[in-house]
Amino acid sequence: MFSDNRTELRKQFFDAWSKQENNEILSPLEVTICQVIAEHPEYHFIFSNMDRYINQDYLPEFGEANPFLHLSMHLGIREQVSTNRPKGISQIHQSLSIKLGNNLEAEHLMMDALAETLWQAQRDNQAPDEAQYIKRLKKILKRYN
Template identity: 35%
Template sequence: MFNPSQDDVRRFFCETFRKLHAKEILTPLESIAADWIQQHPEYDHALRDVEAAVQTNYSVDQGQTNPFLHLSMHLSISEQISVDQPRSIQSAARQLAQRYNSEHEAHHQIMECLGEMIWNSQRSGLPPDGQAYIDAVQKRCR
């Protein structure tokens, strides 16, 4: 199982950004990441400088969005949808995309549920509850 460090994740997105703008060949995973990078031009400044990216502390207390966390969640949700894990995430994502007329907004709706599941798991010390996650996503489809 691949378990990248925070620095690895930040370097991956910065390198993908660099390769995208240099018009270099991307790996399949980089291609998916590049699609989300292009949909978030507000993160370009954070992706330009690898060393600054590694050193920056994105504090929720200061109201900062962590672009690497956000892009990672897009990547994770894309993978979940592609393999339909948890079961029914694919159809729920399709329904949300139709409801909001946007795949991107569907991802953001799912992201809220994913973040809540992770937060609950960390707070309780229990494993992530995949059923609660998919239930929360499906509620947003109604």
């Protein structure tokens, strides 16, 4: 999943979904990719048509959400939760999931904090501030207490 090449990254989504559809053996990462895609039926049509969507641009200024970015953020959050890095994220995720009734909705809320943290790091040309990220997540959690 670690590449600067947009097409290569997207192809991993298409390949995993195709392998699942064809009952082929999946790697652990591909299993997670397919779980995230399965939880987003609004995107299934994309993964049935690689030729059309692999190079599709999504422009926020026209109200377009990038499904690959969205799904990648789920993958990132799930990896963070599984390793509890930054420290405390697993407990925040669990608490939000309980309060909201499922993991997916918790991750959707957590994405805002992740996006802001990544944007700030990119803007400042530095590593993401994990302490600030946790602070943002705790602020979200506090709204649901």
